[in-house]
Amino acid sequence: MLSIGALAKATDVKVTTIRFYEQIGLLPEPLRASNDRRVYDERTLSRLAFIKHARQLGFAVDAIRTLLQLSDHPEQSCEQANLLAAEQLAAVDSKIARLEALRGELQRVVSAACQGRVSDCRVIEVLSDHSHCAAEHDAPSALAS
Numbered sequence: 085m086l087s088i089g090a091l092a093k094a095t096d097v098k099v100t101t102i103r104f105y106e107q108i109g110l111l112p113e114p115l116r117a118s119n120d121r122r123v124y125d126e127r128t129l130s131r132l133a134f135i136k137h138a139r140q141l142g143f144a145v146d147a148i149r150t151l152l153q154l155s156d157h158p159e160q161s162c163e164q165a166n167l168l169a170a171e172q173l174a175a176v177d178s179k180i181a182r183l184e185a186l187r188g189e190l191q192r193v194v195s196a197a198c199q200g201r202v203s204d205c206r207v208i209e210v211l212s213d214h215s216h217c218a219a220e221h222d223a224p225s226a227l228a229s
Contacts, residue, residue, distance in 0.1 A: 085123040095132045110135055
């Protein structure tokens with residue numbers, strides 16, 4: 085059995101995050117020791133490691149909830165897990181494409197930097213009028229997504 089601090093240390097997940105996962109139902113309510121402190125078993129440790137890895141891969145909380153439900157019922161088809169993973173891969177590919185467009189635009193702006201006054205500054209000009217951008221995508225919104 086592990087205390088919440090030991091669980092946090094073992095998984096490199098903050099105590100507040102563990103409590104949050106309990107509140108939203110990703111982790112079960114912990115057992116309580118005689119002194120009313122939370123205690124966790126190996127199953128919870130494994131479940132938290134699963135959640136952490138899924139978060140590192142960018143899965144949303146709802147997708148993780150579904151993946152955990154599937155994990156809890158191993159006799160089910162893995163079709164839904166495959167679909168969720170494919171959707172996450174598509175989202176990552178989309179973000180990479182937007183970031184590559186953003187990177188290209190920033191490289192173009194930086195390479196055209198002026199050595200004179202701000203009134204002749206290419207960076208200021210591009211930021212002031214998006215029509216000066218070469219990228220097809222709206223570069224500023226690429227990071228907002």
